[in-house]
Amino acid sequence: QSALTQPASVSGSPGQSITISCTGTSSDVGGYNYVSWYQHHPGKAPKLMIYDVSNRPSGVSNRFSGSKSGNTASLTISGLQADDEADYYCSSYTTTTTHVFGGGTKVTVL
Amino acid sequence: EVQLVQSGAEVKKPGESLRISCQGSGYTFTNYWIGWVRQMPGKGLEWMGIIYPGDSDTRFRPSFQGQVIISADKSISTAYLQWSSLEASDTATYYCARLAYGSATRPGDYWGQGTQVTVSS
Numbered sequence: 001q002s003a004l005t006q007p008a009s010v011s012g013s014p015g016q017s018i019t020i021s022c023t024g025t026s027s028d029v030g031g032y033n034y035v036s037w038y039q040h041h042p043g044k045a046p047k048l049m050i051y052d053v054s055n056r057p058s059g060v061s062n063r064f065s066g067s068k069s070g071n072t073a074s075l076t077i078s079g080l081q082a083d084d085e086a087d088y089y090c091s092s093y094t095t096t097t098t099h100v101f102g103g104g105t106k107v108t109v110l
Numbered sequence: 111e112v113q114l115v116q117s118g119a120e121v122k123k124p125g126e127s128l129r130i131s132c133q134g135s136g137y138t139f140t141n142y143w144i145g146w147v148r149q150m151p152g153k154g155l156e157w158m159g160i161i162y163p164g165d166s167d168t169r170f171r172p173s174f175q176g177q178v179i180i181s182a183d184k185s186i187s188t189a190y191l192q193w194s195s196l197e198a199s200d201t202a203t204y205y206c207a208r209l210a211y212g213s214a215t216r217p218g219d220y221w222g223q224g225t226q227v228t229v230s231s
Contacts, residue, residue: 046221
């Protein structure tokens with residue numbers, strides 16, 4: 001079972017909105033509403049930003065939002081800020097009763 | 111406060127065995143799945159497998175099945191990731207994560223600080 005497909009990089013200027021896609025199959029993204037998104041700064045622990053497709057954990061800015069259509073989930077960051085610059089990974093529960101990550105997307109704030 | 115504290119960095123030779131640990135505190139360790147995640151140098155995150163310390167139910171991503179052992183000692187609230195014979199390709203940072211709400215379907219809500227494993231002759 002392959003990793004979910006994400007764009008390698010996305011960039012935007014401060015204040016803009018960007019969207020990261022995450023494409024899987026009916027065995028993962030399309031089959032469950034258990035898609036989550038993590039922010040990862042190299043050398044630090046990943047941080048959960050979105051769970052169950054569109055829910056934000058306590059303390060996560062409402063500038064982060066998630067959605068899903070069919071086999072593709074998306075993370076939108078609005079009002080882009082310098083400290084949003086990081087790697088972002090989607091993750092989904094799968095029919096193999098484990099989880100799978102996407103390949104990761106490097107977000108650059110121009 | 112929920113915390114996952116991982117063991118320190120390791121430098122090993124190919125063929126050696128290794129066990130790294132992840133100790134949970136601040137919550138009931140037996141009620142939450144623990145997952146292990148690999149990040150190879152310059153690469154992305156990969157789920158390896160998950161374990162439920164309450165009954166040691168363990169599930170692996172297909173590519174890691176038979177390559178590593180995941181276990182837990184609930185008496186000391188610690189999960190382990192173990193190799194019997196390391197290879198250079200095992201060089202990576204390994205993270206443990208608690209899966210939220212005690213279900214295998216849940217995301218990782220708390221994470222360890224990571225353990226760097228270097229395998230080199």
